[in-house]
Amino acid sequence: MDIYLDNAATTPMSPTVIAKITQEMKNDFGNPSSTYGLGRAARHTVDQARTKIAKVINAADNEIIFTSGGSESNNTAIFGTAYSRQKIGKKIITTKIEHPSVLEPIKKLEREGYEVTYLDVNHNGQISLVDLKNALTPDTILVSVMAVNNEVGTINPLTEIGALVAQSNAYFHVDAVQGLGNIELDVKKMKIDLLSTSAHKINGPKFLGFLFKNNQIKLPSLILGGEQELKRRAGTENVPAIAGFGEAIKEIEQIDKIKLQAKYAHFQHLILAELDQAKIKYQINGGTGAHCSHHVLNLRINGVATTLLQTSLDLAGFAVSGGSACTAGSLEPSHVLIACYGADSIRVEESVRISFGRYNTDEEIESFAKQLVKIASKLQVNEN
Structure with a gap:
């Protein structure tokens, strides 16, 4: 073997997550946007999972937007911030060791005329807080720094970074795909405005994640269509997978x-x-x-x-x-x-x-x- x-x-998916998803697939096939009984039951399942997820990062329920995964969450946060705040400025700060789902959207913005600072890292994969502080300007609109690097495991000092960014005009976005389940995350304590995750990194289902968005900020939707996710992300919710995500979150909260x-x-x-x-x-x-x-x-x-x-x-x-x-x-x-x-x-x-x-x-x-x-x-x- x-x-x-x-x-x-x-x-690998957790056995309890598999059981939860299987149960939902058999018994809870309603569309959560429908107003009759089956739809209301599906909506209740989605809301329960949302509450579990919000709790584990110290967020409000309505600050959680379900997405197809970390890549969509990262793209939504980056493009949404860039296009909605370009009148304030067009400067973005990130690091040289981010995941491609952060670097590629930012490179696209760079081709469109945005100015990007790619922070260097030392041999351990750590950025310099001094470099970050020096790079911040009044027209910096976004700082995107991952929680844990996916190749070498480096943990970034999110609390210290959040405190620096909070003193500026920028939003603080964190790719927490490798962080969720491995380190403690608190969006309020760390002053995080936007946070991306993926369910399949914590023994949950693939093609599902969430974007935390601070209620104080407004972003345009990346996926247009219906009015799902409080009009923030179109597309019928994958109720069984979301239920499984909630179960996976419940398990990691107990660890x-x-x-x-x-x-x-x-x-x-x-x-x-x-x-x-x-x-x-x-x-x-x-x-x-x-x-x-x-x-x-x-x-x-x-x-x-x-x-x-x-x-x-x-x-x-x-x-x-x-x-x-x-x-x-x-x-x-x-x-x-x-x-x-x-x-x-x-x-x-x-x-x-x-x-x-x-x-x-x-x-x-x-x-x-x-x-x-x-x-x-x-x-x-x-x-x-």
Whole structure:
């Protein structure tokens, strides 16, 4: 049986989520916009999930907009802010290590005449708060910074960033796709105006997410049509999936994030200890300290090409990634590793991402570590 260690790409659906979705598909097929009994029942299901979701990020129920996922949420926040606030200014600040669903919309805006500042990061994937403060101007309309990087696991200081942005005219948008379920998120404490998430990263269904939008701000809709989601996002709601999302949120709310991170740090230790014992040469990308979410371990195995190591592990029954799943079919090197270490760094060509989920066990990680050592011992080039 294959061992799955690519949870940053997607997660296996929780059994209780599957049960909830199945139940809803069988019994609750009404359109939530209909006014008769079946429609009202579907609306109640959607509202219940919305309440659970709002609670976990300390938001109001009507600040949650259901979308098709993180990409749509990011696009809605970025384009909506840019087009509705262009009379105030056309300056945007983001980082060089954002997800493509943030960078690509921003690049499009750049082609349309918006001025974009891409903040540098250090070797750990962290931005400088001084750089951010210096980049903020009166005509900056948006700051978009991810909560947790999807390739190296870096956690951004959202509270400190939010405090800086709150002193400006800009909206603060956070791509929290990797953050939800792994770190605590509080949109009020962190002064976040817009926050994007995706259900399939927390053992929920694919093609579903939400955008948190502070009630104090107004954005035009990205998807036009009917008046669903309080006229903010057209399209009949996927009631069974939304019910499943609510169930997934309920589960992560009950999980102690500190204990979860400790579990993932233990997994990292098991792998690194095995490599150390076998004297395998390696480097950690992004680090493993308190500034990182420990569900991601990005490793360079010296002298072993990413594709060769990934393929060898795949053939041995272990699923890991060469980087973001959204660009896995691309021949382009990781923009995250380039931002951290430079385009000429060998890390860009010799790194894999191992990402843990709450269903992984010590036995699986130990098995993986032994196989990694076996493969690395065979493939590693002697650099002496």
